[in-house]
Ligand code: SF4
């Protein structure tokens with residue numbers, strides 16, 4: 153199994169931390185709803201996105217917070233915190249059986265995002 157280092161610039165998300173880090177324990181990347189497959193980065197989304205302004209979403213965000221030993225260990229070691237990545241965009245060339253992503257790094261974007269569909273995995277590259 154492989155796991156990319158996640159850089160995220162979606163500062164509207166409750167999981168976002170300055171330094172473009174993602175504090176979620178796990179993120180899941182999907183194709184946008186209504187699209188069976190993705191042909192460009194804008195067709196993908198980060199399902200773990202939780203908008204900062206929605207109180208109800210805070211519960212979900214806290215539930216998915218990366219507050220276990222791995223975070224404190226990462227702080228102590230000075231290494232970057234990064235979530236586990238599961239991905240269902242199976243026509244991306246970085247996608248691997250088991251819903252893994254074999255890219256070294258991924259970049260999640262979405263300026264002024266207010267819903268999951270506003271976020272994208274910029275690292276998506278179509279297989280074709
Ligand atoms: S949009 Fe996704 S990758 Fe970015 S901080 Fe939120 S959960 Fe993490």
Ligand code: SF4
Nearest residue numbers: 239244246247253273
């Ligand atoms: S680079 Fe491709 S396989 Fe990796 S998370 Fe993004 S869309 Fe999924």
